[in-house]
Amino acid sequence: MMYNKTQTYIFTNGRNVLNMKKRIISLFALVLALSMALCGCGGKTIETEESKDLDSSIIATVEGQKISQADYNFIYSLVYNNMSQYSMYYGADWENMEIEEGKTIAEFMEENALDQVKQMAMVVELAKEKGITVKDIKEDVEKQKKEVIESYQGEDKYKEFLVASHTTDKAIDRYLEISAIYAKYYENLTAKGGELKVDTKELEKQFLEDYKGKWRAQHILVSTQAQQDAEGKEVPGKTDEEAKKIALEVIEKLNAGEDFDALIEQYNEDPGLTKGNYYIFGTGEMVEPFEKATDALKIGEYTKEPVKTDFGYHIIKRYEINTEIPEFAQFKESKLQEKAMELITKKVKDAKVKVEKKELEAYMKKWAKERAAEAKKAEEEAKKAQEEAQKNAEAEPAGDAKTEEKAEEKKAE
Numbered sequence: 557m558m559y560n561k562t563q564t565y566i567f568t569n570g571r572n573v574l575n576m577k578k579r580i581i582s583l584f585a586l587v588l589a590l591s592m593a594l595c596g597c598g599g600k601t602i603e604t605e606e607s608k609d610l611d612s613s614i615i616a617t618v619e620g621q622k623i624s625q626a627d628y629n630f631i632y633s634l635v636y637n638n639m640s641q642y643s644m645y646y647g648a649d650w651e652n653m654e655i656e657e658g659k660t661i662a663e664f665m666e667e668n669a670l671d672q673v674k675q676m677a678m679v680v681e682l683a684k685e686k687g688i689t690v691k692d693i694k695e696d697v698e699k700q701k702k703e704v705i706e707s708y709q710g711e712d713k714y715k716e717f718l719v720a721s722h723t724t725d726k727a728i729d730r731y732l733e734i735s736a737i738y739a740k741y742y743e744n745l746t747a748k749g750g751e752l753k754v755d756t757k758e759l760e761k762q763f764l765e766d767y768k769g770k771w772r773a774q775h776i777l778v779s780t781q782a783q784q785d786a787e788g789k790e791v792p793g794k795t796d797e798e799a800k801k802i803a804l805e806v807i808e809k810l811n812a813g814e815d816f817d818a819l820i821e822q823y824n825e826d827p828g829l830t831k832g833n834y835y836i837f838g839t840g841e842m843v844e845p846f847e848k849a850t851d852a853l854k855i856g857e858y859t860k861e862p863v864k865t866d867f868g869y870h871i872i873k874r875y876e877i878n879t880e881i882p883e884f885a886q887f888k889e890s891k892l893q894e895k896a897m898e899l900i901t902k903k904v905k906d907a908k909v910k911v912e913k914k915e916l917e918a919y920m921k922k923w924a925k926e927r928a929a930e931a932k933k934a935e936e937e938a939k940k941a942q943e944e945a946q947k948n949a950e951a952e953p954a955g956d957a958k959t960e961e962k963a964e965e966k967k968a969e
Contacts (some may be wrong), residue, residue, distance in 0.1 A: 601725045601726060602711055602714060602715055602718065602725045603724075603725070604715060604718050604719050604724065605719075606719075606722065606724070607626075607718075607724045607725070607726070609625075610624060610625045610626035610629065610722065610723065610724050610727070611624050611625075611626050611724050611726050611727070612624070613625040613626075613915065613919075614912065615628055615911065615912050615915055615916045615919075616628070616670070616673065616674065616677075616909065616910065616911045616912065616916075617908075617909070617910045618674050618677035618678055618681075618904065618907055618908070618909050619677070619678070619681045619907045619908055619909075620681075620908075621677035621678075621680055621681060623673050623674075623677055624724075624727060625722075625915075625916075625919055626722075626723045626724040626726065626727035627673055627676075627723075627727045627730060627731070628669060628670065628673050628916070629721060629722040629723045629727070629923075630721060630723040630727050630728065630731060631669045631672050631673050631676075632665065632666065632669035632920075633720075633721040633722065633723065635665050635668055635669045635672075636665055639661060639664075639665055642661060648931065651665075651924075662924070666916075666920055670911065670916075671904075674904045674907075674909060675897070675900050675901065675904055676731070676734050678900050678903050678904045678907060679734055679737060679738050679741060679900060680734060680737060681903075681907075682741060682899075682900065682903060683737045683738070683740065683741040686741060686744050688737055688740045688741055688744065689737075690733055690737070692737075692740060693733065693736035693737055693739075693740060696736040696739075697729075697732050697733055697736055700732060722923060742893075742896055745896055745899075746892055746896075751899070752892055752895050752896060752899070754888065754891055754892060754895070756888070759884075759887065759888055759891060760879045760884070763879060763883075763884050763887045763888075764877070764878075764879070766887075767836070767877045767883075769838060769839065770836055770837060770838045770877060771836070771837055771838075771847070771850045771851065771874065771877075772834055772835070772836045772874070772875045772876065772877045772881070773834060773835055773837075773850045773853075773872050773873060773874050773875060774816060774817075774820065774829065774833070774834045774835075774872070774873045774875070775824075775826065775829065775835075775846070775870045775871060775872045775873070776803075776806055776816075776819055776820055776823050776824045776870065776871045777824055777825050777826040777829075777867060777868055777869070777870050778794065778799040778800075778802045778803045778806070778823060778825060778862075778868050778869045778870075779793055779794065779799065779825040779826075779867060779868040780793045780794055780795070780796055780799045780867070780868040780869075781793045781867055781868065783825060793868075794868070799868045799869045800862055800864075800869050802823065802869075803862035803868075803869035803870075803871060804862060806819055806823055806871050807858075807859075807860060807861070807862070807871055810858055810871070816858065816873050817831045817832060818831075819871075825868070826867075834875060836877065836883065843865045843866070843867075845863055845864065845865050846863060846865055846870060846872065849863040849870070849872050850872055850874055853872065853873075853874040854874070855874055855875065855876045856873075856874070856875070856876075857873070857874060858871060858872060858873040858874075859871055859872045859873075
């Protein structure tokens, strides 16, 4: 992590709430990853009061693959939890805000969740064409069974998750299977001679264009702010004079040919940066003195004088942004994932799909009313607790006065 203009140890990546729609649209990959950690419990099925109805209610069919209300609800709950960040900006009525012309956030979430369950159903069909079936991923699935219950600290907590998400153990197992099938399918697509190919030279060009105007740097911070030791105890910050003296010593060692990484390990007090790591940042993402000093450096140079900020003194070294860094491999992987999703989405458009709209809409309206009632109850309880706390606070001085009065009486006796 890194410090930004708010003077906290946070590296700001520049995203804002308006980018959330783009992130949600690509949530499918996240769902597959999450489902690896949200599997069933093993030999027996954990039932809730809704389980039977949710599993038997079919809200859509994609090329013969049936999608239950439980399947849909699991995905919807993930989308909802992600999108609920809008409440910080728009308050309690955030679901009714328009995310695009003529479409509210509530409508978008329901539509997006439906798109994703269609894509997941399609994965199974496409994997079959490659000869991949549930039998091929049985061991992968079974490995996760026991771990999930432990992660929820037992069956009771896991059951609470199912109830809160209006989903079922069977639906979670299904998505665990699909995630494993997708992993095998994706492996097949991207293998040598596979269906998915990317032009590496073109990607390199695109990557460097995307990162144009950004900086890549390491730094050694000698902090003037209070720190925490290994036991979590606060250690007072150094004085300005002490910090500058140490920073100058570091520069002397660099001038003598000592390794920057080794000195990071020895001196650096930025908890977000360790030996071998670095920051990549754009305009406005770091405090101004840090950004200006980095921009003034040539590739491979370090600051010959300590750079002062509210956090202390920095020695900064600038590095080239090239296609050898891990970010390019991640960029390339993301493009392959996008191509895989484009393939799946195209297949969904061409597939035989039937959606039971009335049944789905009726259930979602019921769930929305339930959430509204729960929110109102929580608001009332919070208000009551606040009033109670205020009442107690007002009563305390009177109690103290009575205690003092009794003490005076006792003294007089």
